[in-house]
Amino acid sequence: xxxxxxxxxxxxxxxxxVLLLAAMQGAAQAPAYRAPxxxxxxxxxxxxxxxxxxxxxxxxxxxxxxxxxxxxxxAFAVPPGLGVVEGDVIPYLPAAAARKRENQANxxxxxxxxxxxxxGVPRATYLPHPFQIVQSPQNILISYEYxxxxxxxxxxxxxxxxxxxxxxxxxxxxxxxxLVVDVTSLMEDTWFDRAxxxxxxxxxxxERYTPRSADTLNYEATIEDPKVFSRPWKISMPLxxxxxxxxxxxxxxxxxxxxxxxxxxxxxxxxx
Amino acid sequence: xxxxxxxxxxxxxxxAVVALLAQAPATGQSPSPATKATTxxxxxxxxxxxxxxxxxxxxxxDNTLTPFERxxxxxxxxxxxxxxxxxxxxxxxxxxxxxxxxxxxxxxxxPQAVRYDLELYGFDRSKLRYTSxxxxxxxxxxxxxxxxxxxARERNAARAALLKGHEFxxxxxxxxxxRCLLMNQERIxxxxxxxxGNLLQIVQGPGYVSLLHETDHSTRVIPTDGRPHIPQNIRQxxxxxxxxxxxxxxxxxxxxxxxxxxxxxxSDKLHxxxxxxxxxxxxxxxxxxxxxxxxxxxxxxxxxxxTKTKGPVYEWACxxxxxxxxxxxxxxxxxxxxxxKKGK
Numbered sequence: 220x221x222x223x224x225x226x227x228x229x230x231x232x233x234x235x236x237v238l239l240l241a242a243m244q245g246a247a248q249a250p251a252y253r254a255p256x257x258x259x260x261x262x263x264x265x266x267x268x269x270x271x272x273x274x275x276x277x278x279x280x281x282x283x284x285x286x287x288x289x290x291x292x293x294a295f296a297v298p299p300g301l302g303v304v305e306g307d308v309i310p311y312l313p314a315a316a317a318r319k320r321e322n323q324a325n326x327x328x329x330x331x332x333x334x335x336x337x338x339g340v341p342r343a344t345y346l347p348h349p350f351q352i353v354q355s356p357q358n359i360l361i362s363y364e365y366x367x368x369x370x371x372x373x374x375x376x377x378x379x380x381x382x383x384x385x386x387x388x389x390x391x392x393x394x395x396x397x398l399v400v401d402v403t404s405l406m407e408d409t410w411f412d413r414a415x416x417x418x419x420x421x422x423x424x425x426e427r428y429t430p431r432s433a434d435t436l437n438y439e440a441t442i443e444d445p446k447v448f449s450r451p452w453k454i455s456m457p458l459x460x461x462x463x464x465x466x467x468x469x470x471x472x473x474x475x476x477x478x479x480x481x482x483x484x485x486x487x488x489x490x491x
Numbered sequence: 492x493x494x495x496x497x498x499x500x501x502x503x504x505x506x507a508v509v510a511l512l513a514q515a516p517a518t519g520q521s522p523s524p525a526t527k528a529t530t531x532x533x534x535x536x537x538x539x540x541x542x543x544x545x546x547x548x549x550x551x552x553d554n555t556l557t558p559f560e561r562x563x564x565x566x567x568x569x570x571x572x573x574x575x576x577x578x579x580x581x582x583x584x585x586x587x588x589x590x591x592x593x594x595x596x597x598x599x600x601x602p603q604a605v606r607y608d609l610e611l612y613g614f615d616r617s618k619l620r621y622t623s624x625x626x627x628x629x630x631x632x633x634x635x636x637x638x639x640x641x642x643a644r645e646r647n648a649a650r651a652a653l654l655k656g657h658e659f660x661x662x663x664x665x666x667x668x669x670r671c672l673l674m675n676q677e678r679i680x681x682x683x684x685x686x687x688g689n690l691l692q693i694v695q696g697p698g699y700v701s702l703l704h705e706t707d708h709s710t711r712v713i714p715t716d717g718r719p720h721i722p723q724n725i726r727q728x729x730x731x732x733x734x735x736x737x738x739x740x741x742x743x744x745x746x747x748x749x750x751x752x753x754x755x756x757x758s759d760k761l762h763x764x765x766x767x768x769x770x771x772x773x774x775x776x777x778x779x780x781x782x783x784x785x786x787x788x789x790x791x792x793x794x795x796x797x798t799k800t801k802g803p804v805y806e807w808a809c810x811x812x813x814x815x816x817x818x819x820x821x822x823x824x825x826x827x828x829x830x831x832k833k834g835k
Binding site: 257258259263265335336337351352353354355356357358359360362366367368369371378381382384385386408465467468469470472474475478481482483485486487 | 540541542543548659660661662663670671672673692694695696697698699701703708709710712714718719721725727728729803804805806808810811816817820821823824827
């Protein structure tokens with residue numbers, strides 16, 4: 220006997236399947252990797268991360284080259300790298316391009332990294348040192364091993380910086396799987412790398428941290444500075460999780476290592 | 492189509508639906524809302540972070556009028572009464588603590604009256620307060636740091652002797668504070684400064700508690716899984732901190748200090764245990780025990796209440812702005828040159 224209920228159930232299930240398949244089709248266009256969530260439902264970026272490239276030497280593609288200290292020979296020469304700049308061009312305004320060349324020619328004297336000065340953003344991300352993300356709903360704190368640099372990213376309603384600083388002022392928000400961080404009020408004294416790439420106090424950086432697998436993030440930074448560059452430009456690179464057991468940041472209080480350079484000339488000369 | 496075929500299709504589809512749902516990415520636990528604080532009997536229950544730990548987060552300040560060590564005249568008295576505290580606070584706010592008293596009125600008749608506008612220096616007398624009824628931050632019947640052991644006195648005296656006459660030879664002879672290597676106000680254990688200047692920001696993530704101390708942006712990211720310390724041969728200015736939860740209290744154990752860290756004369760055997768307990772929405776009790784058998788005959792403990800405050804925490808970039816040390820050394824070189832010329 221033909222059952223009305225049976226027919227309805229079959230029809231209902233068929234409709235449901237059609238709708239579900241449509242939804243899955245839509246979902247297939249979403250990012251391939253979906254990170255595990257924190258307990259408050261956000262992509263979990265917690266952990267210790269590190270860049271594995273030569274961006275700190277030179278954001279642009281470069282061949283290997285002699286290092287600055289002859290006595291260190293091959294132990295401290297410039298490693299080669301393909302570069303992390305989209306299009307490999309940094310669009311300097313003409314006057315700024317000249318200053319970049321000057322910086323590069325005198326980098327050991329001028330590079331703030333040599334003096335253990337706070338590295339600013341985005342350089343802090345790709346220094347050859349790990350950093351740690353501590354994620355809470357209201358704030359995301361990033362602690363960098365280099366010079367104990369640190370910044371807190373405000374995840375609530377955006378706030379204004381009380382003033383300029385070396386590490387800038389960070390307001391963050393989620394866009395799907397991506398943490399977007401808007402960084403302003405950066406002081407002009409930091410560099411982007413050891414190749415003399417620099418900026419002014421008009422620098423504005425927008426970072427994007429997107430999980431790409433369980434142990435990697437994709438990091439992008441859009442750099443905008445109308446006093447120095449003719450248009451915004453972008454860098455991107457993977458960041459790798461430090462997966463060893465009990466991985467942790469150690470102290471790199473590098474002030475001690477820069478002191479001889481900075482204050483050596485003021486040392487008392489030994490008499491006779 | 493035939494009913495049989497339709498039924499089979501539906502059945503197949505139902506199986507497919509179940510299979511697809513099983514493959515769908517896990518949504519994870521449903522987020523547990525941070526629970527509101529409740530009062531359970533006499534104990535205050537703190538709110539929880541999303542991963543279920545006591546929530547210590549916020550921006551905190553610890554300045555207080557309570558002295559570090561107990562004034563001798565108070566003997567074994569560990570706590571003030573409410574009345575005594577009120578009287579003391581009133582006197583301090585009026586400037587009556589053996590300090591110069593502010594001239595009461597403009598154009599005061601007394602030409603000796605000195606007027607300090609303490610607000611200029613970040614001091615606002617109306618904000619001065621006692622944050623606990625303790626007569627000293629160091630707890631116990633003595634209320635003072637135990638006397639130093641003879642071996643510690645000798646050790647520190649030997650160091651001072653080496654330095655004598657060489658205080659300005661180079662940056663290496665200057666204090667860690669002056670060098671912006673380790674400022675006094677960024678050291679652990681954390682103790683109050685005179686003014687409201689040294690904020691502490693706590694941010695908690697899964698498995699970690701981070702403490703950002705404003706002075707020289709000093710940051711500790713402390714694992715809370717009770718892991719062992721780093722190897723003994725690795726020494727750090729602020730040691731190595733590892734933590735775990737005991738009920739609502741975060742317990743942090745720190746060892747591996749360098750032999751130059753020298754907290755109040757201590758050696759590299761320094762061992763610090765800090766306890767953080769939030770006892771009210773705006774109060775965090777910080778209690779620490781200092782132990783160093785090569786410096787003090789017994790461990791000693793102090794307790795400091797932290798109070799919630801508004802930020803922001805400013806960036807403190809000590810080294811980047813340090814002209815002090817080069818000026819001091821240059822001054823010494825100039826003096827020596829002048830002395831030499833005179834001698835000639």
